[in-house]
Amino acid sequence: xxxxxxxxxxxxxxxxxxxxxxxxxxxxxxxxxxxxxxxxxxxxxxxxxxxxxxxxxxxxxxxxxxxxxxxxxxxxxxxxxxxxxxxxxxxxxxxxxxxxxxxxxx
Amino acid sequence: xxxxxxxxxxxxxxxxxxxxxxxxxxxxxxxxxxxxxxxxxxxxxxxxxxxxxxxxxxxxxxxxxxxxxxxxxxxxxxxxxxxxxxxxxxxxxxxxxxxxxxxxxxxxxxxxxxxxxxxxxxxxxxxxxxxxxxxxxxxxxxxxxxxxxxxxxxxxxxxxxxxxxxxxxxxxxxxxxxxxxxxxxxxxxxxxxxxxxxxxxxxxxxxxxxxxxxxxxxxxxxxxxxxxxxxxxxxxxxxxxxxxxxxxxxxxxxxxxxxxxxx
Amino acid sequence: xxxxxxxxxxxxxxxxxxxxxxxxxxxxxxxxxxxxxxxxxxxxxxxxxxxxxxxxxxxxxxxxxxxxxxxxxxxxxxxxxxxxxxxxxxxxxxxxxxxxxxxxxxxxxxxxxxxxxxxxxxxxxxxxxxxxxxxxxxxxxxxxxxxxxxxxx
Numbered sequence: 001x002x003x004x005x006x007x008x009x010x011x012x013x014x015x016x017x018x019x020x021x022x023x024x025x026x027x028x029x030x031x032x033x034x035x036x037x038x039x040x041x042x043x044x045x046x047x048x049x050x051x052x053x054x055x056x057x058x059x060x061x062x063x064x065x066x067x068x069x070x071x072x073x074x075x076x077x078x079x080x081x082x083x084x085x086x087x088x089x090x091x092x093x094x095x096x097x098x099x100x101x102x103x104x105x106x
Numbered sequence: 107x108x109x110x111x112x113x114x115x116x117x118x119x120x121x122x123x124x125x126x127x128x129x130x131x132x133x134x135x136x137x138x139x140x141x142x143x144x145x146x147x148x149x150x151x152x153x154x155x156x157x158x159x160x161x162x163x164x165x166x167x168x169x170x171x172x173x174x175x176x177x178x179x180x181x182x183x184x185x186x187x188x189x190x191x192x193x194x195x196x197x198x199x200x201x202x203x204x205x206x207x208x209x210x211x212x213x214x215x216x217x218x219x220x221x222x223x224x225x226x227x228x229x230x231x232x233x234x235x236x237x238x239x240x241x242x243x244x245x246x247x248x249x250x251x252x253x254x255x256x257x258x259x260x261x262x263x264x265x266x267x268x269x270x271x272x273x274x275x276x277x278x279x280x281x282x283x284x285x286x287x288x289x290x291x292x293x294x295x296x297x298x299x300x301x302x303x304x305x306x307x308x309x310x311x312x313x314x315x316x317x318x319x320x321x322x323x324x325x326x327x328x329x330x331x332x333x334x335x336x337x338x339x340x341x342x343x344x345x346x347x348x349x350x351x352x353x354x355x356x357x358x359x360x361x362x363x364x365x366x367x368x369x
Numbered sequence: 370x371x372x373x374x375x376x377x378x379x380x381x382x383x384x385x386x387x388x389x390x391x392x393x394x395x396x397x398x399x400x401x402x403x404x405x406x407x408x409x410x411x412x413x414x415x416x417x418x419x420x421x422x423x424x425x426x427x428x429x430x431x432x433x434x435x436x437x438x439x440x441x442x443x444x445x446x447x448x449x450x451x452x453x454x455x456x457x458x459x460x461x462x463x464x465x466x467x468x469x470x471x472x473x474x475x476x477x478x479x480x481x482x483x484x485x486x487x488x489x490x491x492x493x494x495x496x497x498x499x500x501x502x503x504x505x506x507x508x509x510x511x512x513x514x515x516x517x518x519x520x521x522x
Contacts, residue, residue, distance in 0.1 A: 002168055006158050016477035024164040026318065029486075031463060057475045065459055065467030065486050067435035068318035069161045073482035077475055147431040161435075298517035299429075315432035316516050325522050333518030369431040369516070 001025060005086060007100035011078035014106075019050065019058075020073045021086055023096060029064040043091045045070055052102075053082035078104045133271060136293055136304045139358045145294070145303040146369055150315070154367040162244060162313035162365025165237070165320045169245025172238060178229035184242075187226070195249035199362055203351045205262045212266045212347045216243050216322060234341040240320045244311045247364035254359035255308055263351060270352030273345060279336030285349075300369070306357040307350060309366025316369060323350060404458045404465050408496060411456055412504050417496055422507035424495040433487045433513040440495045441480035442505065446472075452479035453498045461491035474500075487513045 002024040011017050023045060030042025042064060050058040057076045076084075086098045143151050153160055173184045173191050188194035199215055206213040206221070213221065219242050220231040232239035259267045274285045288297065289305030296302070310323040317325075324341035327349060331338050339345045408417065425439040442452045451474040457467040470481045479497070487493070490513045496506045 002164050004158065004164060004167055020158055022158065022161065022164060024168075027486075029463075052475070055475070057473065059471040060481075061469040061471075063464050063466060063468060065457075065462050065464055067484035067486050069164060069313075071159055071161070071482075071484050073159075073439075074470070074472075075476055075478040075480060077477035079475070147427065147429065149427050149437050150431045153437070299514035300517040315435045316520055317522070318434050321522075328522045329520040330518070332521035335519075338521070 001088075001094065001096035003086075003096055003098050005084075005098045005100055007084055007102060009101070010103045010105065012106045013078060013080075013104050015078045016075050017078050017102075018073065018075055019084065020071070021048070021050075021098070022069065022071045023048075023088060024069055025090065027062075027064060027066055027068045027070060031064075045088050045090045045096075048072065048086065048088040050074075050076075051085045051087075052076060053080060078102065080104055134290075135356050135358050136290060139306075139360050140293075140304055141360060141363060142303040142306060142309060142366070142368055143363070145301040150367050150369055154309075154363070154365075160313065160365060160367055162311070162320055162367060165241040165244050165311070165313075166248055166365055168237065168241035169243075169248075172242050173245060177223065178227040180228060182227045184222070191245060191249050195246045197250055197253055199247040199250040199364065200253050200256045203257070203347055203354060210262075212263060212344070212351060214323075214342075214347055214350055215246060216324075217342060217347075219243060219246070235322055235325060237320075240311050240322065243322070244320065244365050247311070247362060250362045251364060252361050254361050255354055255357045256359070257351065257354040259351075259355055266348045266351050267355060269345075270348035270350070273349050274352055274356075279331065279334035281334040281336075283334045285330070305353070306360055307353045308357050308360045309363035309368065311364065312366040312368050314368050320365070323353075402465075404460050404494065407458065407466050408456075411454075411496065411498060415502065415504055417504040417506050419506055421505040422495050422497050424493065424507040424509045426493055426509040426511045428510070428512060430487060430511055430513045432516065433489070435484045436487050436511060436513070437482070438485050438493070439480065439482040440497075440507075441478075442497045442499075444479045444499065446474055446477055446479055448474040449500070451500045452476070453500055455479070455481060456496045456498070457485070458494040458496070459485065459487055459491055460494070461489045462486070463488060467493075487511055489513055 004022045006020040008017050025045050027045065028040055028043040032040045034040055044062060044064050046062055048060045049056055058074050060072055062070060081104045082102060084100045084102055087095065089095045143154060157163060176183045203212050203214040216234060216239055219239060223229050224231045277284045285305060288302050293302050293304045307323045311320050313320050322341060324346045327346050328338045421443045423441045426436060430436045440455055444450065444452045446452065452472050454472065455470040458465050459467050467485050468483065472479055490511065492508045492510050494506060494508045496504055498504055
């Protein structure tokens with residue numbers, strides 16, 4: 001799954017940093033019909049987890065009420081240098097993952 | 107006998123004046139020229155201007171990757187011939203649609219990419235409206251973002267231009283409406299909850315909230331045609347290419363905005 | 370049928386015929402679990418106070434398919450006092466529970482932005498669960514209209 005993440009490369013210890021993620025996914029509601037009149041099955045990214053050096057710092061449970069190509073913007077406190085890992089899964093079991101390195105000074 | 111001559115003369119003059127007036131009236135640009143963003147809500151404007159939140163950027167990312175991807179038996183990538191898109195493709199989108207030298211036919215950016223893929227990379231061309239073609243077209247057009255449209259009408263494409271203009275002013279569909287009636291005569295006015303735009307194509311391909319995905323200018327033409335309950339031509343059809351040329355001229359020097367966001 | 374055709378049973382039949390459209394409910398109209406019931410699962414019956422939560426949505430959505438939303442809670446976000454979770458509801462959506470966000474003291478700021486789908490004009494609700502066991506909420510009215518032209522593509 002194509003996804004883009006925005007995490008600052010550097011931050012000061014204790015600084016609150018903004019994290020953004022955009023995932024390419026139709027977030028199919030299950031209420032649409034194709035040209036043949038068949039219902040298109042529901043398939044949404046239902047869970048996204050962000051871990052900072054292995055510790056969960058943010059989790060989103062999403063439904064068909066989240067717009068297509070889901071976008072999330074949240075915050076965390078820069079504590080130690082390391083990695084932010086994003087993992088998500090959709091109703092069909094397809095998973096996606098992205099990671100970003102963060103250097104924390106001070 | 108004298109009266110008959112005078113009458114004939116008067117009729118011919120009147121007819122000539124009518125034709126001239128009609129001609130001058132039709133080949134006009136809206137004044138002042140305004141981007142479609144001027145007719146959307148603040149939310150759509152913010153989305154387009156935010157290079158991260160803009161959903162179209164997901165296709166740009168894909169386009170960036172495809173630009174480097176080797177294809178065909180010769181394992182050629184776009185970058186292999188054109189170099190970095192940032193330099194190699196700068197200004198390109200401002201000159202499309204244009205006449206393709208080889209076939210002497212009008213070709214748009216999508217068509218050029220498909221042509222490159224098929225004839226130069228010897229690879230399977232991407233279908234119109236496919237994720238790959240949208241991604242590559244958006245990526246190439248984005249390299250001209252901020253640059254003014256500069257499509258010239260000359261002896262080679264004049265007949266395409268005239269055909270495009272004729273379609274623009276032709277009433278169509280069950281609702282019997284022409285493009286001009288909304289986008290030339292009534293831009294800025296309300297159609298239901300929406301404000302009618304001038305209908306330029308400078309932001310394409312766009313992420314349209316209504317489609318919940320990226321889409322081409324020709325898809326937008328099809329949307330409009332379905333809106334007036336007219337028959338839809340396929341993407342890439344000669345009618346749409348001619349119309350695209352007319353729109354490119356009509357946009358004057360409006361800057362390219364790809365990837366645009368529209369409602 | 371005509372044998373037992375009296376005026377009384379004709380009138381009775383007529384009534385049934387006219388009542389029919391109002392007795393049918395399509396699957397799509399069948400009421401989803403109400404927001405109150407969903408909230409009960411989150412709060413366990415505790416009171417939800419209005420306040421401390423700020424829910425930002427446009428007054429008029431450009432398109433119901435994608436509406437930008439920002440929810441923020443006034444909280445120091447310390448290990449002693451932080452926002453545990455944020456729950457978003459769109460009562461007029463076919464699935465009213467739009468999303469749930471789980472934070473913690475490491476969030477630093479109790480603020481989440483996203484884009485939601487709204488299936489019609491409605492009052493969107495955000496409920497925050499705090500670490501001290503209290504629940505706070507905010508709501509925002511959004512007008513959602515249909516696109517001016519039909520799009521068959």
